[in-house]
Amino acid sequence: MQLGPAGFTSSTSALRERLGKAALALLLVPSAAMAEPAVTAAAAAAAANQVDYTALYYGEQSRVQVYEPIVRATRLFGDGQSLSAQLGIDVITGASPSGARPSGSVQTMTTASGRVVNVPAGSIPSVRFQDHRAGLDGEWQKPWGKIVTSTFGVHASREKDYQSLGITGKVSAELMQRLLTVTAGGGYNDDSVFPVGGTPVGLSDGSEVSKRANSKRVTNLLLGVSRVLTRRWILSLDGSRTLEKGYLTEPYKVISLVDPFSGEPQAEVTDNRPSTRTRTSALLSSAYHFTHDIGYASYRYYRDTWGIRSNTLDLKYRHDLEGDWYIEPHIRYYRQSAADFFTTGISSFLAPPEFATSDYRLGRLTTLTLGASFAFHVGDNPSQWNLRAEYIRQAGDSSPPSSTGTKSSFDLSPPINTVTAVLGYSFNF
Amino acid sequence: MARAIHPAASPPRRGPALDRIEDYFAGRFEAMASPCTVLVDGDDRDEAAALVEIAAREALRIERKFSRYRTDNLIHEINHANGRPVEVDEETAQLISYAATCWEMSAGLFDITSGVLRRVWKFDGGSRVPGQKAVEACLERVGWGRVTWQDRTLSMPAGMEIDLGGIGKEYAVDRVAGLLAAQTARSFLVNFGGDLFAGGLRRGHRTWGVGIDDPGRTGQAALYRLDVARAGLATSGDSRRYVQWRGQRLGHILNPKTGWPVAGAPRSVTVVARTCLEAGTISTLAYLQGPEARIFLEQQGVQFWIL
Numbered sequence: 216m217q218l219g220p221a222g223f224t225s226s227t228s229a230l231r232e233r234l235g236k237a238a239l240a241l242l243l244v245p246s247a248a249m250a251e252p253a254v255t256a257a258a259a260a261a262a263a264n265q266v267d268y269t270a271l272y273y274g275e276q277s278r279v280q281v282y283e284p285i286v287r288a289t290r291l292f293g294d295g296q297s298l299s300a301q302l303g304i305d306v307i308t309g310a311s312p313s314g315a316r317p318s319g320s321v322q323t324m325t326t327a328s329g330r331v332v333n334v335p336a337g338s339i340p341s342v343r344f345q346d347h348r349a350g351l352d353g354e355w356q357k358p359w360g361k362i363v364t365s366t367f368g369v370h371a372s373r374e375k376d377y378q379s380l381g382i383t384g385k386v387s388a389e390l391m392q393r394l395l396t397v398t399a400g401g402g403y404n405d406d407s408v409f410p411v412g413g414t415p416v417g418l419s420d421g422s423e424v425s426k427r428a429n430s431k432r433v434t435n436l437l438l439g440v441s442r443v444l445t446r447r448w449i450l451s452l453d454g455s456r457t458l459e460k461g462y463l464t465e466p467y468k469v470i471s472l473v474d475p476f477s478g479e480p481q482a483e484v485t486d487n488r489p490s491t492r493t494r495t496s497a498l499l500s501s502a503y504h505f506t507h508d509i510g511y512a513s514y515r516y517y518r519d520t521w522g523i524r525s526n527t528l529d530l531k532y533r534h535d536l537e538g539d540w541y542i543e544p545h546i547r548y549y550r551q552s553a554a555d556f557f558t559t560g561i562s563s564f565l566a567p568p569e570f571a572t573s574d575y576r577l578g579r580l581t582t583l584t585l586g587a588s589f590a591f592h593v594g595d596n597p598s599q600w601n602l603r604a605e606y607i608r609q610a611g612d613s614s615p616p617s618s619t620g621t622k623s624s625f626d627l628s629p630p631i632n633t634v635t636a637v638l639g640y641s642f643n644f
Numbered sequence: 645m646a647r648a649i650h651p652a653a654s655p656p657r658r659g660p661a662l663d664r665i666e667d668y669f670a671g672r673f674e675a676m677a678s679p680c681t682v683l684v685d686g687d688d689r690d691e692a693a694a695l696v697e698i699a700a701r702e703a704l705r706i707e708r709k710f711s712r713y714r715t716d717n718l719i720h721e722i723n724h725a726n727g728r729p730v731e732v733d734e735e736t737a738q739l740i741s742y743a744a745t746c747w748e749m750s751a752g753l754f755d756i757t758s759g760v761l762r763r764v765w766k767f768d769g770g771s772r773v774p775g776q777k778a779v780e781a782c783l784e785r786v787g788w789g790r791v792t793w794q795d796r797t798l799s800m801p802a803g804m805e806i807d808l809g810g811i812g813k814e815y816a817v818d819r820v821a822g823l824l825a826a827q828t829a830r831s832f833l834v835n836f837g838g839d840l841f842a843g844g845l846r847r848g849h850r851t852w853g854v855g856i857d858d859p860g861r862t863g864q865a866a867l868y869r870l871d872v873a874r875a876g877l878a879t880s881g882d883s884r885r886y887v888q889w890r891g892q893r894l895g896h897i898l899n900p901k902t903g904w905p906v907a908g909a910p911r912s913v914t915v916v917a918r919t920c921l922e923a924g925t926i927s928t929l930a931y932l933q934g935p936e937a938r939i940f941l942e943q944q945g946v947q948f949w950i951l
Contacts, residue, residue: 231945233749237746240741
């Protein structure tokens with residue numbers, strides 16, 4: 216079976232455009248059986264409803280692959296209220312680095328499913344997995360008079376070992392003839408983590424497990440101000456604080472116990488993280504509307520009580536082409552410092568620390584993203600296609616200065632290259 | 645041929661039959677020499693029955709009006725005019741104009757006058773092919789370029805015939821879909837012999853699952869499943885009507901220039917487009933390209949599957 220391209224070519228085929236027009240002309244002719252033209256009757260019946268369908272493919276170089284179709288339906292009411300629902304499904308397959316170090320000899324490990332895997336010497340140990348996730352989101356937006364708008368949302372998602380239930384609320388007010396928008400909101404999530412095969416005790420060999428589900432509660436507050444400076448320039452500042460409490464450890468991640476003299480991994484112990492984390496971030500963003508094009512720039516500062524600090528710079532430029540087509544290149548630079556308890560390995564001769572992780576996402580990290588979006592129409596159809604592709608290069612802190620022995624000959628966090636492509640389609644019905 | 649996945653088969657009956665399958669209704673009837681199915685999402689049996697009735701009536705109207713096998717319609721009059729000009733109604737005129745556009749866009753490969761060739765070709769799965777003399781004799785009576793078509797009036801040399809069967813079924817699907825959409829907010833699916841239109845997402849954001857038959861094993865297994873919400877879908881291929889010749893399998897779609905079946909074409913081409921008519925035309929045009937079908941489809945910017 217050969218698959219066709221998912222509905223896009225560099226230029227719309229003239230043949231198809233003409234056939235489409237001819238077909239429409241034919242179908243708009245009233246037939247003997249009907250008083251109303253077929254297509255317009257169907258289209259006019261509910262112009263205020265919109266359905267978006269998007270399918271996402273995500274792949275990390277020989278690691279994770281994700282396929283995620285999303286459907287979002289929105290209903291707009293005459294009084295400005297809107298209701299929307301979104302259903303998303305993820306299918307994830309692949310392998311994720313377990314956190315253990317590569318060794319000069321073959322290592323063996325067990326996975327969450329109890330299966331034993333052998334790892335070729337020198338390769339980064341990883342755990343194969345397959346997972347499905349289903350999520351449902353609902354949102355209700357209501358204007359209160361001309362100034363205040365409230366938004367209320369609910370969220371539920373479930374996967375094999377994780378469940379998330381949450382609510383969010385937001386109120387925004389438009390002041391000074393809509394030149395200033397102030398937004399305040401918050402959210403609460405009640406999540407459960409129930410690892411496959413039970414929850415391992417932290418910093419143990421993983422044989423001791425608890426069968427109980429672990430709770431994780433997340434409270435989030437945000438405050439934002441957005442100001443229209445000139446007819447073309449808008450500037451926003453958003454601050455947010457998030458409190459996490461409960462089971463914040465990654466149950467499948469491990470840390471290598473290392474012989475301090477040879478540097479060879481001796482064994483592995485499980486990940487263990489503090490049970491509270493407070494995250495604070497500030498985002499300054501700006502959009503400038505040129506004669507035709509729009510430029511976006513944003514800077515984000517983030518810190519948390521685990522010792523991670525990060526800086527993000529994001530630039531986008533939207534260039535309008537003929538019709539409603541546009542192209543939007545995108546560049547993003549992200550740099551973070553490591554968490555206080557991040558380590559590439561624990562010495563097997565010393566007493567273990569209270570908390571430790573080798574999860575690369577909590578280590579020192581630099582990410583560069585290059586991408587572009589392209590929106591286009593097919594024929595005279597008002598429906599819009601949107602194609603987005605991104606290349607992400609992520610580099611960790613390769614060989615830490617404390618590396619000794621054989622481990623220094625391996626790149627402990629080699630650069631990961633990721634390519635994401637998203638094709639979206641939206642239409643009215 | 646594409647067909648909707650549904651488990652049960654209904655007993656043969658006169659008139660539309662209506663079955664409850666899971667959480668939708670399936671109405672079935674015969675029209676245009678094809679099994680026709682109309683699926684209606686929801687729990688309201690009366691409404692579903694009424695919609696299936698509307699669909700069956702419209703399908704039979706179109707069949708009566710455009711079938712070349714009847715003697716009481718305009719097509720018969722056109723085909724037996726012996727060179728006299730025939731004026732046609734608006735609907736027929738639009739259908740003929742659409743066919744003329746297809747002829748023009750396909751550089752003459754799509755031709756509603758090529759039906760004459762079926763007098764000498766028998767696609768019964770056997771191995772008999774007509775003699776070259778017989779094919780050439782037929783070709784003298786084929787060619788839209790010999791037809792005068794303007795102001796809703798058609799003049800054609802005596803002995804020539806038109807056959808709108810190549811687009812009639814897809815046209816009927818879209819017509820019926822338009823009628824149903826004007827009647828109900830429910831999601832539905834119209835499938836006439838494998839050419840279909842899905843009218844919107846079902847309850848619970850679900851799509852309609854459409855299986856694509858493996859052309860080698862027609863009717864046995866839905867091997868591939870397409871999930872569609874709102875789209876037209878059509879398949880062209882040789883899964884049911886073909887002739888075996890010198891180890892080659894020749895499908896029933898004829899090249900009006902050579903008088904022979906299209907050689908080297910894929911077994912089946914499935915196309916998804918905004919309407920069933922568009923999907924059907926593109927899949928037929930692709931099939932007519934023979935070995936170039938894939939390249940042709942890639943240029944059209946449509947979703948397609950080649951088996």
